[in-house]
Amino acid sequence: MSTPASFVWLSNGTSLPWAEVPEWPVDSFVEATSAELDRGVRLCAWFGVPDGDATRLVAVLAYDADNTLAVGRSAPARGSYPSLTARHAQAHLFEREVWEQHGLKPEGHPWLKPVRRANGGAPANGKFFQVEGREVHEVAVGPVHAGIIEPGHFRFQCAGEEVLHLEIALGYQHRGVEAALPGGPHRVTLSQMETVAGDTTIGHATAYAAVLEALAGSEAPLRAQWLRALALELERLANHPGDLGALAGDVAFLPTAAACGKIRGDFLNLTALLCGNRFGRGLVKPGGCRHDLDTVRAGQMQQQLRAALDEVEQAAAWLWDAAAVRSRFEGTGVVGNATAADIGLVGPAARASGLVRDVRYDHPAGWHRFAQVPVAVWPDGDAFARARVRWLEIQRSGKFLEEQLAAPPDGPLCAEPGALAGDTLAVALVEGWRGEVCHVALTDAAGRFRRYKLVDPSFHNWTGLALALRGQAISDFPLCNKSFNLSYCGFDL
């Protein structure tokens, strides 16, 4: 078999025939991927595609500086292959996932255990990492928590109040989303996509619609792309103030905590004004959008948006002005710039560690090709930086929305995509409020899904939370956790 020279390039929201994806023998494929990652390229997705009784590995890489993506695949492999994680930590969960889904063992993987596979009624967590010593004690938290949040298990190794190591075990909400997709798209597929992570409804639905449009070789009308961009920013605007309020609540700072709970509702209501549902369900569909924003409601939205932005500005000002809050946020849960790059953080968490990483800017697709939102970056990597990045994004998304609402494009709302191309691979990235949402679809000869891979930003970022806790006081865990605010169901799929 000849060895191809390089990965094949494609841009966000496009497709290419499966036959054009370059193929390496599995050992050299890992080598080639590793060589690209050495150059600072980022791993967006790494997954298996069943091929007879063997499995092909597929890698989707992001060349952020070149605004392009690249894809490559391995020849069908059985049994085992040399692990990529040994050299690149960002592949760690991806390789565990491939091992769990396809039984392909990464040789030399340092921490090979199930990701979300069930063992009876609960995930098969495997053995937890343990620190030994007379002073060391173990604290187990969850999966049932003392609040109305999703289930997940956290295992701390502590010396007194200091956390030496945190291991996070998820999978309690595994619903088998990926397993339900081959043979699709089905009638329920869009609804399933909207509930991959309920707070990222627009993010996942847009990525799914983009994948289908790319496979059909069509594009949504401009008006629909504009509406999707509005809804995406509204989703960000609803969640970021909610997070600021929750961060304030975790340090018992009541003024901001009380105000932000209400403001989050105001932004959710704006999405409801757009499509009748506070979380944006039913707005995006392949080919376009289901609901339009008429002039009257656009005017209403402008007014309510202004009012809500003014309120969030006041609530945030209380937060930044309180010395007691700053002293709690600063230096808490630090993820350094180099670590963040190594483990492949995405979204606000990556930007708070000084990485300029934003799909809207690096890989613009849809409306973001015409209108940009400045990337919000903060260098410190602590809880303060993550709060600060959220605040910058609130301001910039608000400004973006005001500009966009003032100049709406005209045109149809929807253009039905035709039949999906057979034996084709499509990739779509969307910058959801939590970070990069990545959808990859591969069709069979009949144009049905052969494999559909979903990567929620939380899949990249949970490792960041675990590392942020090292050397921290265990009492700061809720604060660190909230500063990442990751999705359990988005991870568990």
Add this chain to the structure above:
Amino acid sequence: MWLLVAPLLPGLINKVKAWVAGRRGPPVLQLYYDLARLWRKGVVLSTAVSPGHVAGPAIAWVAVVGAALLMPLGPGGNALAFRGDALLFVYLLALARFCTAGAALDTGSAFEGMGAAREVSYAVLAEAAIITSLLTLGLQSGSVSLTSMLAPSAGAGAALLAAGLFAVLLAENCRVPFDDPNTHLELTMIHEVMVLDHSGPPLAVILHGASLKLLLFDVLLAEAVLPLGELPPLTAVGALVAAVLVVTVAVGLVESLLARLAFRRVPLFLTTAFLLCLFALLVAWKGGRA
């Protein structure tokens, strides 16, 4: 009297907090409803606990009630008084803490162990401040009985003593900025985490004891600062009630406007409270000679 009034204070604090946040808040009498509800409930016990788990809260409650009996209520006087009762007062509070922490450790839970460890390590500093403030009062009045100690004003050091005792009040009663009575996150709690495994009547006893302790510290602070013994009886009662209300509202305001301290900074803050009381002691000592 003590037993009936005490649950009113947490209700007041919550009302102040709700008012600052622009919410309506729970009724002022909420704690009474809670206590009545808990009292009717059964007890769920972990299989790992010994009888000490139930006995702990009970002994702690009796200890706090005992301390309350020693505390004079202005001209109303106190139920019990003897020479040296100030010492017993301090020891009763310490006994209450010991029993709560013991009952928490009895469950063998990692959270409760952490909570107990935090509680007792901060208590070391808070107790130093209380003892110093009682020393100040004792030095001033030349007595070791709470009745005569608390009757006159604390004199020149009153402001210092008030600041120090207020900080101790916040710490002892697990209010912001030391602890967050509203939090539901096991990992950050101090006092609340120690009572996680209690339910039903024992929990009611714990909650009632906590409100009693809050009232106790309110009264101690008010009487240490105000010269109640020098006022006519009716005015004195009025002043005492007003002072208790002011302190309670102040706790609510602090809780509304301040964020919690990081655990590693708590000792610094408590040491400051101790130093304030120490300076009050110095003022009383030197002032007495001059």
